[in-house]
Amino acid sequence: MIFIQTPQEFSFKEVTRFLSRNEKECLHTIHHNEIFKVLEINNQLTLFSIVFDKDLIIAIHTPDKSITIQDNIKQYIIDWFDLTTDLKHFYKDVQKDEVLQNLCQQYYGLRMIGMPDLFESLVWSVIGQQINLNFAYSLKERLVRNYGRSIIHNNETFYALPTPEKLASLNIEDFLPHQFSRSKAQYILNISRAFAEGNLIQDEIKKLPFDEIRQKLIAIKGVGNWTANYSMMKSLKSYDAFPIEDVGLHNAIKNQYKLNGKPTIAELHKMSENWSGWRGYATFYFWHSLLT
16 A cells, blocks of 8 residues: 645635546546546556545556556646645635635645646647547547557456557558548647657656746647647646647637626736736636636
């Protein structure tokens, strides 16, 4: 067993609520408040599960339970659930916005549920471009089930994210039977090849200043401003990254502020002045308000 102490401002209820948002999710599984996840560590697949009882309790369900495996899982979970951020600062800094402050109280302890793997967040954001969320999950499921490795545990199959090398070895025609458009397939190939060929290395890019990271990401054809900001939020802990073009954000803002119509980009820039330093975190809370 691995134990991870959680901060006071942590809600496992909101974590599992967010992670349960779509039944087609294929990179983690939740059974009775136990989260199952597969990671590829040192070229081998490791299945672990997480439960909560005052702290996080992690069990490994594959043979290798070495210290290296445990350390990798522990660090992944700390990043995944953003356990090192002091949410008290976020809650204090956005007090000027009464609507957002109400959401902070309603979802107290909700942390940015990230994607520690930058490759995953870029691919996922490209999959989700210009389609509804349910169809995006369908495409993701087809990609993972066809090209990701898997583990069978208690007669259930658990999947890992396909590697950049695996996806880079494909061609556009491989994606078409799974209902990917040619452009979406090409963008995923562009991202996969950037990682597989060593042109994009997460440990190096995260050391760069905010604007340099963004420029490096949007240099990949298919990665625009929204995709770059989304991935910077979810993978690189750039909490002021602001995917301002996001339709879900627009809908949430309209609902929460009881507006007659969706806000304009100029209006969002003005509103977000009250969230300075935390625009990404604020976006995540607004997204969470859309869950039913």
